[in-house]
Amino acid sequence: MLDPRLLRGDPDACAARLATRGFRLDVERFRVLEERRKALQVRTQDLQSARNRGAKAIGQAKAQGRDIAPLLAEAEGLGGRLKAAEAELQAVLAQLEDFQLAVPNLPHESVPEGSDERANRELRRWGDVPRFDFAVRDHVDVGAGLAGMDFESAARISGARFVVLRGVVARLHRALTQFMLDLHTGTHGYTEVYVPYLVNAESLRGTGQLPKFEEDLFALRGDAGLYLIPTAEVPVTNLARDRILEAEVLPLRFACHTPCFRSEAGSYGKDTRGMIRQHQFEKVEMVQVVRPEESYAALESLTGHAEAVLRALELPYRVVALCTGDLGFAAAKTYDLEVWLPAQGTYREISSCSNFEDFQARRLRARWRNPATGKPELVHTLNGSGLAVGRTLAALLENCQEPDGAVRVPEVLRPYLGGLERLTPPG
RNA sequence: GGAGAGAUGGCCGAGCUGGUCGAAGGCGCUCCCCUGCUAAGGGAGUAUGGGGCUAAUCACUCCAUCGAGGGUUCGAAUCCCUCUCUCUCCGCCA
Numbered sequence: 135m136l137d138p139r140l141l142r143g144d145p146d147a148c149a150a151r152l153a154t155r156g157f158r159l160d161v162e163r164f165r166v167l168e169e170r171r172k173a174l175q176v177r178t179q180d181l182q183s184a185r186n187r188g189a190k191a192i193g194q195a196k197a198q199g200r201d202i203a204p205l206l207a208e209a210e211g212l213g214g215r216l217k218a219a220e221a222e223l224q225a226v227l228a229q230l231e232d233f234q235l236a237v238p239n240l241p242h243e244s245v246p247e248g249s250d251e252r253a254n255r256e257l258r259r260w261g262d263v264p265r266f267d268f269a270v271r272d273h274v275d276v277g278a279g280l281a282g283m284d285f286e287s288a289a290r291i292s293g294a295r296f297v298v299l300r301g302v303v304a305r306l307h308r309a310l311t312q313f314m315l316d317l318h319t320g321t322h323g324y325t326e327v328y329v330p331y332l333v334n335a336e337s338l339r340g341t342g343q344l345p346k347f348e349e350d351l352f353a354l355r356g357d358a359g360l361y362l363i364p365t366a367e368v369p370v371t372n373l374a375r376d377r378i379l380e381a382e383v384l385p386l387r388f389a390c391h392t393p394c395f396r397s398e399a400g401s402y403g404k405d406t407r408g409m410i411r412q413h414q415f416e417k418v419e420m421v422q423v424v425r426p427e428e429s430y431a432a433l434e435s436l437t438g439h440a441e442a443v444l445r446a447l448e449l450p451y452r453v454v455a456l457c458t459g460d461l462g463f464a465a466a467k468t469y470d471l472e473v474w475l476p477a478q479g480t481y482r483e484i485s486s487c488s489n490f491e492d493f494q495a496r497r498l499r500a501r502w503r504n505p506a507t508g509k510p511e512l513v514h515t516l517n518g519s520g521l522a523v524g525r526t527l528a529a530l531l532e533n534c535q536e537p538d539g540a541v542r543v544p545e546v547l548r549p550y551l552g553g554l555e556r557l558t559p560p561g
Numbered sequence: 562g563g564a565g566a567g568a569u570g571g572c573c574g575a576g577c578u579g580g581u582c583g584a585a586g587g588c589g590c591u592c593c594c595c596u597g598c599u600a601a602g603g604g605a606g607u608a609u610g611g612g613g614c615u616a617a618u619c620a621c622u623c624c625a626u627c628g629a630g631g632g633u634u635c636g637a638a639u640c641c642c643u644c645u646c647u648c649u650c651c652g653c654c655a
Contacts, residue, residue: 139618175612179624186624189636193580202635209635378571378609499610503571507618508591510609 135234135496142168151240154247154458159237167230174223181216188212235345239493241458242430242467248457254470255457260441261450263474268537272477273528274408277303279539279559283409294406295398295413297524302557306543307416307527309550311391314418314443318520322439324389324420329369331392332360337372340498342464342490349399352413362395366419367517374423374500378510384502385432386423389520391416409524410482416523422516425502426492429514430467433489437469440485440520446546449529450474452481466491471521473529484525487518 141148141164149159188209195202246255277283282303288296299307318324332354338344338361343351352362363369370390379386394417405411420439424432437453444451456468465488472481492512495501501510534542541557548554 172612175624179612182624185635189580189634192635196580206635213635380571508607509618 135493136237136240137492137496138234141234141237148240152238155238155241155461156249156459157238160233164233167226167233171223171226171230174219174226178216178219178223181212181219185209185212185216232345235339235497238463239461239466239490241461242489242491244455245461245467246455246457247459249459251457251460253457254460255455257453257455257469259450259452260445261448261474263450264476264533266476266535270476270532271535271539272408272475273531276531276535276539276541280541280557281560282306292413295411297409297412302551302554303527303531305551306530306547306557307523309547310447310523310526310530311416311418312550313446313547314520314523315389315391317443317446318389318418318420318439322387322389322420322442324387324439327370327373327388327390329366329373329390329392331363331369331395333363333368333372335359335361337368337375340375341368341371341494342497343368346463350397352395352397363392364396365394365517366390366392366417367421370419370421371423371494371500371515371517372498374495374513374515375498377500379423379500379502379513381425381502381505384423384425384513385428386421388421389418390421391418391523393417409528412524415525418520418523420518420520423500423513424516425504426512426514429489429491429516432514432516433467433469433487436516436518437471437487440471440487440518443521443526444471444473444484447526447530447544449526449533451484462486462488464488464490464493466493469518471519473525474533475529476532476535482525482529484529485519485521488516490515490517 136148145159145161145164149161152159188205192202192205192209195205246253248254271279274283274285277299280301280303282300284298284300285296287298291298315326319326335344338351343364351364354360354362369392370388373388374386394415396413398411398413401411409415420436422432422436441451441453451471451473454470454472456465456470461468468486468488470483471485471487473484474480475482491514494515495512498515500513500515502513503509504511530544531541534544536542536556539559543551543555543557
């Protein structure tokens with residue numbers, strides 16, 4: 135959510151900024167709602183004030199044993215008018231909240247302008263794109279060759295966009311997860327957390343998935359109102375919800391491994407083959423809660439932490455700064471990490487690192503006590519994948535494949551695989 | 562699943578025979594005083610969100626908030642209803 139003062143103070147400037155990311159702010163509607171809100175709020179509060187004065191006078195009169203009948207007569211009808219005003223005000227406030235919850239974050243000034251991903255800016259590349267003197271297989275074939283990747287079974291069990299991993303590939307999948315967690319907790323200073331995979335609507339509203347993107351989520355039946363998490367970002371960032379953090383505990387840095395569940399509504403026909411786009415995938419997520427003045431430095435370091443995983447795994451990648459039009463709803467600035475996929479001959483997103491500034495914090499009421507002012511102020515929140523495990527597995531199988539169908543294991547992973555240096559097809 | 566107890570400010574904890582209660586007291590924190598170090602002591606202050614006014618995130622003023630939502634009442638932290646969560650006992654269970 136944007137700062138309401140900012141929105142009220144200069145809606146046209148906000149609209150101009152939002153236009154760069156392709157969002158049309160209905161300034162006129164906002165003005166109308168604001169005007170009505172103001173008038174109704176003043177009226178309501180006046181009536182409340184009158185009621186309070188009256189009630190107090192009656193209390194005093196009664197204590198002194200005076201006759202309260204005239205005072206009661208005076209208060210006649212006030213309740214009804216107040217109730218009506220309150221109801222009206224509440225209705226407008228609800229509309230105003232709906233309006234504001236649907237407004238995306240303002241892009242940071244350093245974000246390149248552009249309407250879609252073509253305007254994204256490549257910042258750097260790392261690693262040599264591998265050359266193969268044999269026909270490159272994609273991860274589906276490499277995985278199948280290792281007798282470890284089975285989409286047919288998954289389709290029978292659940293449907294499209296699921297996978298069953300077996301044997302050494304399943305183990306590699308687990309090894310990747312373990313390695314990432316160890317790296318972030320061991321050398322990057324993150325605290326590992328284990329969190330619920332089912333969350334309530336309030337949590338999703340806090341991080342920005344609701345109310346606008348409900349169709350991307352899997353909701354549970356029944357009246358519990360729970361959803362499967364689309365990313366660990368939701369439960370982990372919500373650790374800061376409704377809290378006032380002491381300055382000393384900042385920055386909070388959490389690393390968290392969870393499955394992620396996404397309906398992938400609207401992506402029909404996209405990435406239908408392989409593990410690139412699944413309804414269920416594993417991810418190690420990094421989440422930071424920081425002082426506002428530190429958030430952009432934190433974005434750089436967090437991105438570096440995600441890059442460190444790719445480097446350790448020796449996977450070629452590039453870093454892209456998303457343009458205004460490609461930015462996620464809640465993000466002020468985002469770096470995407472894209473890994474090289476030989477079979478596709480292109481870089482594909484494997485991590486997304488974002489600074490949300492106070493956009494999520496405002497929805498979450500996530501604050502810290504600023505020693506300079508002594509007052510609770512909004513924190514800044516960030517997160518980034520470190521990394522998406524399924525895509526990392528796919529990238530590894532493709533980049534490290536050998537002519538005989540084996541897969542070379544990057545050194546950092548070997549301790550997690552009992553020292554195995556190569557994954558080899560059975561038989 | 563059954564029975565019971567509870568949810569109050571940064572924390573602990575009174576109030577719950579409805580009225581000067583935004584809320585005693587304590588802890589913590591801030592400032593001041595005293596004390597030739599340390600410790601102790603004395604005094605003052607210390608919730609959050611929002612509105613109006615304003616150049617102002619100053620001041621002033623108003624409103625809301627005692628788990629959440631509704632109700633009764635001139636008036637609700639206090640009474641009633643619903644929900645959520647926590648704790649205890651029983652049952653069940655990985």
